[in-house]
Amino acid sequence: MDLLNNFFFIALPYIAIIVFVIGTVYRYRSLKFGYSSLSSQFLETRKLFWGSLLFHWGIVIIFFGHLIAFLIPQSILLWNQQPLRLFILEISAFTFGIMAFIGLINLLYRRLSSARIRVVTNYMDIILEILLLIQIFLGLWVAYGYRWGSSWFAIVISPYLKSLFTFTPKVDAVFMLPLVVQLHIITGFLIILIVPFTRLVHFLVFPLSYLWRPYQKVIWNRDRKKIRNAKEAWTVHRPENN
Amino acid sequence: MDVRSQVAMLFHLDKCIGCHTCSIACKNIWTDRKGAEYMWWNNVETKPGTGFPTKWEDQNIYKGGWKKSDDQKLSLRGSGKYKGLLNIFHNPYMPSLEDYYEPWTYKYLDLIESPKGNDQPTARPVSLITGKPIDIKSGPNWDDDLSGTPEFARRDPNLEHLSPSEKEAMFQLEKMAMFYLPRICNHCLNPACVASCPSGAIYKRGEDGVVLINQQVCRAWRMCVTACPYKKSYYNWSTGKSEKCILCYPRLEAGLAPACMHSCVGRIRYLGVLLYDADRIQEAASAPEDELIDRQLELILDPFDENVIQKAKDNGIADSTIQAAQTSPVYKFVKEWGLGLPLHAEYRTLPMLFYIPSLLPVMATLSDADNSAQSGKLDPIAKFWNKNTLYDTSTNSLWGTIEQSRFPLKYLANMFGAGNESKIKEVLKKQLAVRVHRRNVTVGDINSEFSQKALSDVGLTSKMADDIFYLTSLAKFDDRFNIPPAHREQAIEMLENTGDAKGSSGFGFKESPTRGL
């Protein structure tokens, strides 16, 4: 039993994170043409509206919720000191979870039922969406069945995750958790593991820099200030405005 | 003054015969691939008509281009930093396949391999996307030559602001007229596609102003499809990348004309360098609507001006480019003669493709036949509609023919004048004056006083008129295309070691350009 636990809560996380980092960096640097959100809106737009909007707003907010709970658990605990605020947090998180769940069911249904979308569906899309579906389902189950997650996450899960990142894995508390919660953790790392092999890489390149770059973009193949200066020695450098 | 050079285009609509050779040349070279079947980087539309994609000019639907807000600032109509990022999960203004058409082929083999039977075998159409049999609902040039039909012509967005009677007059059987509108990417000075791209994949090349999409940076956020008011950025559904006209830049760099221009049967296309002042782009793009065209033309600099030449050289523009700007046919048409107008300047992207609006359907009027000596000299077919009606292309009532045209000027103004009729009138008058002048020279039945007056009325000299005539009607290949090849001797300054790309395929992909996981 210990062996299995060690595998799932120590080995798997490390494998997942290593594969994630190396895989995404390699893909970003070397397989650029294949790096895309692979939008299928052009082929089908009505069903995508209900699928993509519900799913993304739900999952993105849930994602950041997990991130905050992991990075600054104290903030959540502080917030949760008053029961009312705890309820607000839990209920809104649950709502976003439901949104993501319904959205994903729509997306998966669209992928499988529309002939056009099937043409642009590969096996990794299906694997990913099924894994995500399981993961969100488990998450909702945990939230409903083992209250109040937002509080015990900060006490149990955050230290565990931190211990992984400091290379001193402390897994005893995790071993004690109910099976559903353990499954939720395992599926989470599985999803991280397969990110480089799926379209999920698209959320790593969220175009935030668009907000501060100037609207127009001009690229010179040659350094227009340098070309005419025949006196200067030839230096190996790329034009700056490139 | 920040002098830059732009490879600009001019299309002479009076010469377009609507043969679609340009479209085919382009398709065969660039878009005969999976995912690109439906794309027409170059297409030719019948006007009045709905165009491709359907009703692309209706920005209430597609939200393309720039709009000026109350504080006089420009913003993208349907995308941009905030709207774009908020709509990134689902873009509500993006045209979908239905707005273009579902590409298809036929199962030709069935014609040969069907078993013997009582019916003649047929080749069924099958979708090029799903491979399944489809009912064809529309296709490329679906409205070709269908001007006058309620389905297409009457839904033309340019008919807006025309009175009902004007519209009716356009569609009367005997008065119906149409012309062709060939379109490619305008390689704008203030491109909305570039501005809308969240990942910064789209850029304008400094050297020649060609607007390109970096296929390795595009992430299919698909905002450019919305932002381009001309709908000339297309989404490749197979690779998950957007694509657009590249002005055949590999050909341009070698000094060759782009495929669509080279193959143009009517020889309507001209290509040449323009020098412009990049510092004033924003100012010109945010001008009041009735000044837009003038301000855009003011950006284009005189390539003979010493100061301009010096500033161009300071900016690294090669001598050959400056020379090309001095002999540019586009400069002549657009600046010297004032004949070229941008399409839909009101989108504020400052397009660098100019059009000379059609004169023919405007110029001819139907009136009661008269028997003057002059009409006796005309070719009888050209002259008489029927016994009592004259199909009048004669010139006695000089500008009157333009005023009572078969096409309301308003219609042309909505396309080429940002709604401003006087712009159109000016160009049509000039064209008419050149005809009068040439008729005086060749046929001689118009007295020279009359033709001189026609010319001076519109500010042309007979020398200019002859030049316009030459470049319009007789120009040879090298007159129409004046392209300075890229300077390969400077390639060393690009400092991309050729060895780096050795072993990679033609356009530098080390991976094959196929859809990712």
Ligand code: HEM
């Ligand atoms: C804020 C960051 C994100 C952005 C900007 C984003 C954007 C997009 C876009 C543009 C698409 C294509 C939609 C279309 O077909 O037009 C897409 C699809 C998808 N995204 Fe995201 N996404 C983000 C985050 C995420 C996250 C966190 C997940 C999951 C953990 C996710 C999972 C998916 C999936 C599964 C699809 C495929 C949907 C389908 O067509 O079946 N995305 N995303």
